[in-house]
Amino acid sequence: MSANGKYETVIGLEVHAQLLTDSKIFCGCSTKFGADPNTQTCPVCTGMPGSLPVLNRKAVEFAIKTGLAMDCEISLFSRFARKNYFYPDLPKGYQISQYELPICERGHLDIKTSEGTKRIGITRIHMEEDAGKNIHEGAGPYSLVDLNRAGVPLMEIVSDPDLRSPEEASEYMRRLRTILRYIGVCDGNMEQGSLRCDANVSVRPRGQRELGVKVELKNMNSFRFVEKALEYEITRQTKAIEDGEKIIQETRLWDSAAGVTLSMRTKEEAHDYRYFPEPDLVPISVEKNWIEEIRKGLPELPGQKIERFIKEYQLPEYDSELLASEKPLAEWFEEAVKLGGNPKAASNWIMGELMRLLNEEGLSIEEKPAVKPAMLVEMIGLIENGTISGKIAKTVFEEMYKTGKQAKIVIEEKGLVQIADAGSLAPVIDEILARNPKEVERYKAGDEKLIGFFVGQVMRATKGKANPALLNELLKKKLS
Amino acid sequence: MELYELGLAGALSLIKEKKASAREVLDSVFTRIRNVDGRVKAYVSLTEELAYKMAENAAGPIAGLPVAIKDNMCTKGVRTTCSSKILENFTPPYESTVTERLFKAGCSLPGKTNLDEFAMGSSTENSAFFTTKNPWDLERIPGGSSGGSAAAVAAGECLAALGSDTGGSIRQPASLCGVVGLKPTYGRVSRYGLVAFASSLDQIGPITKTVEDAAIIMNIISGHDPLDSTSAPIPVPDFTAVLGKDIKGLKVGIPKEYFVEGMDKEVEKSVRDAIAHLENLGAVPVEVGLPHTPYAVADYYILATSEASSNLARFDGVKYGFRAEGKDLMEMYMETKARGFGAEVKRRIMLGTYALSSGYYEAYYGKGQKVRTLIKRDFEEAFKKVDVIATPTSPTPAFKIGEKTADPLQMYLSDIFTISINLAGIPAISIPCGFTSGGLPIGLQIIGKHFDEETILKAAHAYEQSTNWHTMRPAL
Numbered sequence: 001m002s003a004n005g006k007y008e009t010v011i012g013l014e015v016h017a018q019l020l021t022d023s024k025i026f027c028g029c030s031t032k033f034g035a036d037p038n039t040q041t042c043p044v045c046t047g048m049p050g051s052l053p054v055l056n057r058k059a060v061e062f063a064i065k066t067g068l069a070m071d072c073e074i075s076l077f078s079r080f081a082r083k084n085y086f087y088p089d090l091p092k093g094y095q096i097s098q099y100e101l102p103i104c105e106r107g108h109l110d111i112k113t114s115e116g117t118k119r120i121g122i123t124r125i126h127m128e129e130d131a132g133k134n135i136h137e138g139a140g141p142y143s144l145v146d147l148n149r150a151g152v153p154l155m156e157i158v159s160d161p162d163l164r165s166p167e168e169a170s171e172y173m174r175r176l177r178t179i180l181r182y183i184g185v186c187d188g189n190m191e192q193g194s195l196r197c198d199a200n201v202s203v204r205p206r207g208q209r210e211l212g213v214k215v216e217l218k219n220m221n222s223f224r225f226v227e228k229a230l231e232y233e234i235t236r237q238t239k240a241i242e243d244g245e246k247i248i249q250e251t252r253l254w255d256s257a258a259g260v261t262l263s264m265r266t267k268e269e270a271h272d273y274r275y276f277p278e279p280d281l282v283p284i285s286v287e288k289n290w291i292e293e294i295r296k297g298l299p300e301l302p303g304q305k306i307e308r309f310i311k312e313y314q315l316p317e318y319d320s321e322l323l324a325s326e327k328p329l330a331e332w333f334e335e336a337v338k339l340g341g342n343p344k345a346a347s348n349w350i351m352g353e354l355m356r357l358l359n360e361e362g363l364s365i366e367e368k369p370a371v372k373p374a375m376l377v378e379m380i381g382l383i384e385n386g387t388i389s390g391k392i393a394k395t396v397f398e399e400m401y402k403t404g405k406q407a408k409i410v411i412e413e414k415g416l417v418q419i420a421d422a423g424s425l426a427p428v429i430d431e432i433l434a435r436n437p438k439e440v441e442r443y444k445a446g447d448e449k450l451i452g453f454f455v456g457q458v459m460r461a462t463k464g465k466a467n468p469a470l471l472n473e474l475l476k477k478k479l480s
Numbered sequence: 481m482e483l484y485e486l487g488l489a490g491a492l493s494l495i496k497e498k499k500a501s502a503r504e505v506l507d508s509v510f511t512r513i514r515n516v517d518g519r520v521k522a523y524v525s526l527t528e529e530l531a532y533k534m535a536e537n538a539a540g541p542i543a544g545l546p547v548a549i550k551d552n553m554c555t556k557g558v559r560t561t562c563s564s565k566i567l568e569n570f571t572p573p574y575e576s577t578v579t580e581r582l583f584k585a586g587c588s589l590p591g592k593t594n595l596d597e598f599a600m601g602s603s604t605e606n607s608a609f610f611t612t613k614n615p616w617d618l619e620r621i622p623g624g625s626s627g628g629s630a631a632a633v634a635a636g637e638c639l640a641a642l643g644s645d646t647g648g649s650i651r652q653p654a655s656l657c658g659v660v661g662l663k664p665t666y667g668r669v670s671r672y673g674l675v676a677f678a679s680s681l682d683q684i685g686p687i688t689k690t691v692e693d694a695a696i697i698m699n700i701i702s703g704h705d706p707l708d709s710t711s712a713p714i715p716v717p718d719f720t721a722v723l724g725k726d727i728k729g730l731k732v733g734i735p736k737e738y739f740v741e742g743m744d745k746e747v748e749k750s751v752r753d754a755i756a757h758l759e760n761l762g763a764v765p766v767e768v769g770l771p772h773t774p775y776a777v778a779d780y781y782i783l784a785t786s787e788a789s790s791n792l793a794r795f796d797g798v799k800y801g802f803r804a805e806g807k808d809l810m811e812m813y814m815e816t817k818a819r820g821f822g823a824e825v826k827r828r829i830m831l832g833t834y835a836l837s838s839g840y841y842e843a844y845y846g847k848g849q850k851v852r853t854l855i856k857r858d859f860e861e862a863f864k865k866v867d868v869i870a871t872p873t874s875p876t877p878a879f880k881i882g883e884k885t886a887d888p889l890q891m892y893l894s895d896i897f898t899i900s901i902n903l904a905g906i907p908a909i910s911i912p913c914g915f916t917s918g919g920l921p922i923g924l925q926i927i928g929k930h931f932d933e934e935t936i937l938k939a940a941h942a943y944e945q946s947t948n949w950h951t952m953r954p955a956l
Contacts, residue, residue, distance in 0.1 A: 043574045047794045049567065049675040050554045050576055052708050082790050084836070086813060093793020145798065274836035276845055279679035279787055281709050 007241070008206045009234050010214075011163035011199055012123075015176060017155045017186040018130065018194035019062045025129050025153035026053030026096065033192060037135070037146035045151035047091030052280050055080075059153040060103065060284060062185040063127050064294050066155060067104030069183050069301055070122050074291050078103045080127075080278040085271050088145050089132040097128035097156075099275045103284065109159075109179070110303060111171045112321075120172055121160030130154050155185070161200065161211065166230035170223045173197060174325075178302045182327045190222050197226055202247070203237040212237070213247040217261060219254045229254035233261050305330055313343035322351055328366045336373035345380050346373075353397045370404030379407035392416050392464050420467040422474060425458075428466070429474055432457045443479055451475060483508035484636040485953060487689035488542055488696050491639055502544025502588075505639070506535055509546050509590060513637045516956045521612050522622075522632035524551045525559050526591040540586030542696065547582055548638035550629045551592035552599055553684065554673040555579050558589065562675050563607035564597045566795045566802045566820030576673015577705045578642060578684050585700045590638050593628030597822045598792065599649055599677045601625050602894040605885055606824045613881075614657060615954040616920055620878040623653030623894075629687045630657040635956060640688040640697060644674055646681045647780050648873075648898025651910035654687050655873035655923025658912045658952060660940070661687045662694045663898075665931045666905035667712035670705030676791040678784035679710075681902040690950055691911060691941040695719035698933060714931055722938040728762030730939060733866035737773035738897055744876045750914030750922040751872045754943065758870065761942050768862040768869065772854045776900040777892055779855065782835050782848035783903070789832030795820065827888065852903050859904045863929050868939050871897050873910040873923035897925060907933045911940045912949035921949075 024031055027044035043051040067074050081099035107122035132150035136143045157176065163169045177195060180186040188195045197220055202212035217233055220226045232254075237247055251270075252261040300308070302324050309320035309330075323333045329350070336346040354376075358365065365371075379396060382388050388396060388411060399410040411417055419425050432454060433440055443450040454475050458466050483491065483505045494500040510528055517523055535544035549555060552562045554572035561567045575583075583589070596606035604612040604627035612627045614620040615635040622631040626643030630653035633641050643650040645663035654661025662685045669684045676682060686697035699720065704713040734755060739748060759765055797803035797816030804819050806812030821829070835844035862869060875896055884891045901908045906927060913924035924943070928936035944950050 043572075046799060048554075048572065048574065048800070049560075049562070049570070049794065050552075050572070050671075050673040051574070052672050052710075054707060054709050084790050084793060086793065086796060088796075088798045088809065091794060091799060093796060094790050272838045274790070274833065274838070274841075276786060276790070276836055276841070279710075280676075 006206060007203050007238050009164055009201065009203055010161045010211055011165075011169050011201045011230060012161035013159045013163065013169060013172060014198045014200070015157045015159075015173070016196040016198075017066075017157065017180055017188075019059055019153040019155055019185055020187060021056055021058045021062065021153055023056060024151035025056050025059045025127065026151055029151065031152045035148055037144070038148060040148045041150070045091070046147050047093070053096060053278075055281060055284070056153060059127055060286070061294060062153075063103045063125060063155050064286065064291060065183050065298065066157070066180065066185055067107060067125050068291070068295050068298055069179050070104075070107035070109050070125070070157075072104035072107030072122060072125060074286060075101060075103055075105065076286050076288070077101065077283055078286075079283040080281050081275045082278050084274040087131070088143065089134050089147075089150070091132065091147060091150055095129060095131065096278055096281070098126035101283075102126035103286075109172065109175055111168060111175050113168055113171065118162075118168070120162045123158040123160050125155055125157050128154050128156060166227040166234070169199065169230055170227045173223055173226055175302070178325055182299055182302055193221065196221065199226065199230060201230055201233050201237070203234060203241060212241075213249050215247065215249070216251040217254055218251060218264070225254055225256050228256075228259065229261055232259065236261070299327070313337060313347075315343060315347055319344075319347045319351060323347060326364065328364065332365050332373055336376050339374055339377040341373070341377040341380050342384075346376060349376055349380070349397065353394060354401070357398065357401045368401075371401050375400050375406055382407055382411070386418060386420050386467060387411065388416055388418050389464065389466075389468055392418065395464075416465060418467045419462055419465050420470055422470065425462075425466055425470060425474055428458055428461050429454075429471070429478060432461065433478060440479065451479075454479075482512070482636070484512040486639060487693040488545055488639050489690065489692045491545055492542070502535055502538070506531060506544065506546055506588065509636070509638060512635070513590070516615075516635050517637055519613060519618055519956065520615055520631050520635045520637065521610050522593050522628045522635060522637050523548070523591040524561055524563060524594050524609060524628065527558055527589050528591075530558065531588045531590045534583065534588040538586040538588060540584060541700065542582075543586030544588050545586070546590040546638045547587045547697070548590055548593050548629055548632045548641040549579060550595055550626050550641070550643050552595055552644060552675045552677075553579055553642065554675065555589065555592065558592065560592065560675070561609075562598045563595045563604075563609055564821065564825070565608045566816070567675075568608070568802060570801050572673075574673065577670035577707060578701045579673065581701050582642070582697075593626070593632050593641060595628055596625035597825050598675065598788070599625040599644055599646055599682075600788070600824050600828055602648070602652055602891055603879075603881075603884070604628060605881065606822055608822050611881055614878045614920075615956055616658060617878065617918075619880055620920070621656070621881055623656035623874070623878065625649040625653075626661075626687060627653045630654050630659055630661065633657070633659045633687050633689060634954060636953070640686060640693050642684055642697070642701075643687045644682055644684050645898075645902065646677050646683075646784060647902050648895035650685045650687060651873050651898050651908060651923070651925060652895060655910045655925075656878040656921065658915075658921030658923075658949070658954070659687055659689055660691055660694050660909065660911050660944075660950070661685065662698065662909045662933070662937075663901065663907060664698065664702065664933055665712075665907045666902075667710055667714075668907070668931065668933065669701050670708040670711045672705055672707040676787075678787040679791060680787060681780075681784055683902070691909070691937060691944045692720065692723055694909065695723060695937050698937075712931070717934055719933060719937055722934045723941045724945075725938055726762060727758065727939050727942045730758075730763040730868065730935075731866040732758055732763045732765050732939070733768035733862050733869035734765050735768050735770040735773070735862070735869060735871060737770050738871040742875075743872070746916045747872050747874070747876060747922050751870070751924055754913040754924045755870050757947065758939065758943060761946060763939070766866050768866055770858040770862060770900065772851065772858050773900060775851050776855055776903060777896055779848050779851040780895075780899045780903060781831065781892060782844050783852060785828040785832030786835045786845050786848070787832065789829045789836065792821075792825065792829055824888070855900050856904045859900075859906060859927075867929075868936055869927040871925045871927065873897060873925040877916050877918075877920035877922060901927055906930055907936060909936045909940045911944055912952070913943070913947070914949060915952070921952075
């Protein structure tokens, strides 16, 4: 979608993902989030004179893993470069990054669009170190610098300019995030900044081959902001073109409070980073064996899982996509199926009640270990054998979720066993019919929709425990 | 003979024979420092108290013996200035690998020696504090940038010292002060803790009174360091094992490009005599060509300054060292660098920044890398025919203080014979090979193959042991 049918939007994303290594990329300091300022630092990550970087092998492994998950070519020879610029949160005055020889190149990622599956090219994936953080607080005329984050390993994943709308961009981000979480290289937390996104966006008249002048957008720290910022920017650029204005190549910041993008610097003001090969590190040569070892260690990826769920469990695509969106959720589902749960029933309960309850608490399934697949399977069995109705089951499930108690125990404690014998149900029905003579008459006169009214009344009287099939049968018999 | 005149091996044998103690050596050295350092000015910081404390419980191959350290190697708890105003009050909270290894070997730290600011210079005149004097003639420079270390060794203010060599900074001052200086193969010695000037060229090495002492120090400081990725995981031989072996049949390359017009006649004669002397010892001189030599100095000043411009970026007033006040961040940066760095350092930062700028990168840094490869290949070709290459270390003996300060290019040419070796990453040693008629030392440079310090030590030792240049001491 573009703001105007005459124009086409071209978007490329640069995603920074913080790698889940225990230690920093060039020293042994911890990467744990939230420690007191400057407590996770050493001479290397504070840029002390004479200190030298040593590459963390795990960071390379994670970058290769990501490359493999996105069908990239893994470079057997790559190297680091220095990106030179001055900022107080950059202790060495340069960032160690990769420039001309990144670790991964030429991959792709498939996304779902309204027109079907679309393949988005991955230009490159490279490793780099994060900077520290400037803190502006206190009364003095100074800012403070926290270097705990300096040297935390990052991976920059650059897409080809293949995205054509904000929706595609955010779908790409979601897919990417899912993959990163699947392979365990990044926790994907956008609010904490472990997943960050910059976008290059331009607009061109439909049918024009060459790209429009691109604008780089920064500071979009949620999926929603990525979409909103792109929407705003596309509208702005389209209007400018319509008004005959020139688009300036520049970097703009998303201001989420005002809902606008604001110019940060133009191309003329852009930094000259004076990249050159990092002489303190030897080039990275990767053994083919190692790549194969990492490839073997890759888990089933989301795309593969979705396909398999459709085939193996005859689930609709919608269910498969949703279940596969988070690996722990998919695993939870499969565990339930393995324990004998009907796949579609399990999927329904997960997508419906389980997700609703988790969302209410803002939790993910791993954060709720008391709720086990076996409990759902048992409950589904109790529905199937008529012990409880589907409706009662919702109450039972919520209770199970909250207390971690088994369905049977919940049912017993709350007296939720279904009334499934005619002997117990008949007196209740008789009483309801006796209390509502007018409705009985109308029913008998042909207003058969009233059956629903009688069912409702009986259900209320039995607190929902009446077996629906039996109730229907008995009602019809008594009313005929 | 006074104890301070001894080298490491000499002191060790006296101690072994119980004719002297390490403590007496230390006393002699500190007395000497008190007597002469006011004139020589080799040290930026003296650590007498620490030296005695270290000597007390010292154990190891050089237990209690004082080895001076160039003040661009970080010493934990001991001020490390790089002879720069910007680090004047910087005390590192960590130890460089070389000093850690030396201290583990029992060495005692007498003090930190003067250098050209951030090792940029050939005379110590670029020190932000003072110029070190050549012990052979106090009106002359000791060479640089490790001029403090070379002068301290020559003047008997320590038994040995460490220097660092980016384009000749160990060998040229060793030559000008009449002592031994070895630049090891790039990657032989860890750079962890050495404040970087040009990371791909910097290498730490010994400055000593004898070749044997250089070998002793090499045994201690060499070898892979997990903290320096560019240090080579290559086994370290016992460098003293080759000493005393003969050099019969050793092929010594003589590059015609190193005996050029405008070279000091006395230097040329001494070096040619030294080569003839090697021939007398059984070596075979072979003429070799190093055709890209004329480009070395220009190439070096592109690559070294490019790296320096990035390496020195961290001295920004934010985290440590000197900070100037400014009304905002930009002004603080500019004032800190303007006032914290000396003229030569600023000149090199500007040169390097320019060479790396977008639009110029390929023409300068990119081309510089290619030329570096050609220079490396020159040596590879030459070493197919010879075992070592012999040249003068410096085109002239020590010059007068102030003589070249107005003309940076003339100063840069002091390293014309040493620079290529750093670009090629190979080892080279400078040893005393004579004196000018005015009594100034002259040095012979012996260049070796990658990781073949043994052969140059063997050749240097054979020459040294059959001459007596190394026994000469300046009158102070």
